Amino acid sequence: MEFDLIHRYFHQLGTTHDNILCGVGDDCALLKTDKTLAISTDTLNCGVHFLENDPPDLLGWKSLAVNVSDLAASGAKPLAALLALSLPQIDEKWLSLFQKGFDSCAKHYNIALIGGDTTRGALSINITILGETKKPLLRCAAQANDDIWLSHETGWASIGLDLKCNGQSPAHLLPQTLQQKAFWALHKPIAHVELALQLSHLANSAIDVSDGLIGDLTHLSKQSHLSAHLFLEKFPKTLMNALPCHFSYCLNKMFAGGEDYVLLFSASPLHRQKIEQLNAWRIGVFQQKENNEDVFLWNEKKENLLNQFDFKGFEHF
Ligand code: ADP
Ligand code: MG
Numbered sequence: 001m002e003f004d005l006i007h008r009y010f011h012q013l014g015t016t017h018d019n020i021l022c023g024v025g026d027d028c029a030l031l032k033t034d035k036t037l038a039i040s041t042d043t044l045n046c047g048v049h050f051l052e053n054d055p056p057d058l059l060g061w062k063s064l065a066v067n068v069s070d071l072a073a074s075g076a077k078p079l080a081a082l083l084a085l086s087l088p089q090i091d092e093k094w095l096s097l098f099q100k101g102f103d104s105c106a107k108h109y110n111i112a113l114i115g116g117d118t119t120r121g122a123l124s125i126n127i128t129i130l131g132e133t134k135k136p137l138l139r140c141a142a143q144a145n146d147d148i149w150l151s152h153e154t155g156w157a158s159i160g161l162d163l164k165c166n167g168q169s170p171a172h173l174l175p176q177t178l179q180q181k182a183f184w185a186l187h188k189p190i191a192h193v194e195l196a197l198q199l200s201h202l203a204n205s206a207i208d209v210s211d212g213l214i215g216d217l218t219h220l221s222k223q224s225h226l227s228a229h230l231f232l233e234k235f236p237k238t239l240m241n242a243l244p245c246h247f248s249y250c251l252n253k254m255f256a257g258g259e260d261y262v263l264l265f266s267a268s269p270l271h272r273q274k275i276e277q278l279n280a281w282r283i284g285v286f287q288q289k290e291n292n293e294d295v296f297l298w299n300e301k302k303e304n305l306l307n308q309f310d311f312k313g314f315e316h317f
Contacts, residue, residue: 005090006118009099010083013113014106020080020114029114031080035132038076042067046123051164056094058187059125060101065189066210067129068109069261072196073208074138076131078109083116084126109193135200137265142205142224146266148284149203149275151192153236154213155250158257160186170246178242189261195278199265202275206265212256214295214311217264221286221294224266228295230284232305248309255297256311 011024021030044063046052064081071078083102087095106113111129160182162169171182191208199206205224209216221228240250266286267275276282297305 001090002118005095006116009095010113010116010118013099013103014081015110016112017079017110020112023080023112023114024116029080029082031114031130033079033132035134036136038071038074038131038133038136039128040067040070040074041126041128042070043124043126052123055187056097057101060098060103061105061188062101063125063127064102064105064109064111064129065191066259066261067127068105068111068191068193069189069208069210071129071131072191072193073206073263074131074133074136075196075200075203075206076133076136077197078111078129078131078193080112080114080130081106082128083113084119084128085116086119086121086124086126088121088123109191133200137196137200137203137206139205139207139220140223142220142226142266142286143268144226144286144288145269146204146286147269147272147275147282148217148228148230148286149265149267149280150209150213150235150262150283151195151265151280152260152262153238154209154255154260154262155239155253155257156182156185157189157259157261158186158253159239160184161259162253170243170249173246174242178238186259189259191261192263195280196263198278199263199267199275202271203265203267206263209260209262209264211258212311213260213264214255214297214306218294220264220266224286225289226286227289227293228284228286230295230297232297232299234281234283236281251305251309252311255309 019032023029044050050059068078159171162171205220207216207220217228243250299305
């Protein structure tokens with residue numbers, strides 16, 4: 001039964017590559033490459049990362065896309081993935097929709113599904129992803145005076161979650177078009193691979209924003225031994241303009257909301273013009289550390305908003 005299931009749902013998904021010598025069906029997948037391999041894994045647990053009645057096709061997309069985002073943050077091109085699924089029972093309808101979403105994401109990013117594991121247990125999706133890079137982007141390599149850049153607006157996935165789970169949230173005041181934008185940000189994240197590959201020779205450091213902008217920027221600051229200075233007026237204004245009476249709510253979503261999967265990176269000001277053409281937002285600058293602070297968020301009155309608001313990123317424990 002199990003082998004039949006694997007064969008029907010997980011055989012030949014995504015796009016195959018010449019350097020995959022063996023995929024699903026043997027004891028190990030075999031891969032040959034002369035580049036540096038970038039490898040990452042992420043788990044989505046039912047009840048923690050998604051709900052039982054979430055659309056399975058969107059879940060199939062998202063479970064792979066969040067892993068692709070880690071590769072992008074390392075400046076790596078996606079190559080192959082392994083899928084470890086734990087299922088409470090065999091639900092053919094769920095499996096075929098999940099397969100459809102997973103396969104469309106795999107094809108979109110040119111990834112081959114080369115193996116995995118299928119077991120009985122509480123619903124959980126674990127993916128291990130492999131990519132190739134010639135020039136990896138690291139969290140520890142930001143330089144003093146680097147510009148800090150953001151590839152896309154943040155906060156919308158977290159707003160999508162509020163719309164779904166919190167009837168009291170100001171998110172319900174947003175117009176329908178922006179509520180739709182939030183739904184798609186939550187359920188169909190887009191990993192910024194193309195941008196990441198263009199950046200690999202321009203950026204000094206990068207991370208993907210998955211647990212909140214301030215929290216993830218803190219990782220870059222700490223690992224590079226620098227302070228990040230952000231300027232509120234440089235950020236996209238869509239959300240603040242749409243909810244002008246809910247300033248602190250908007251700040252919280254933009255700076256601490258999770259699951260954005262956008263790229264946060266730093267680069268020398270010498271590359272500013274080239275990066276501007278890639279449609280990224282220049283939001284701040286790294287400077288030498290003068291005290292213990294990792295991140296500052298300055299408003300136009302030169303007040304540090306991090307002294308007034310508590311932007312805790314997501315932590316599991
Ligand atoms: P083994 O008992 O040797 O670990 P399995 O029965 O777990 O083998 O898996 C058989 C083959 O199917 C292996 O190639 C494995 O990588 C693949 N496989 C199992 N589950 C999945 C899955 N969910 N997605 C993709 N490949 C899978
Ligand atoms: Mg096995």
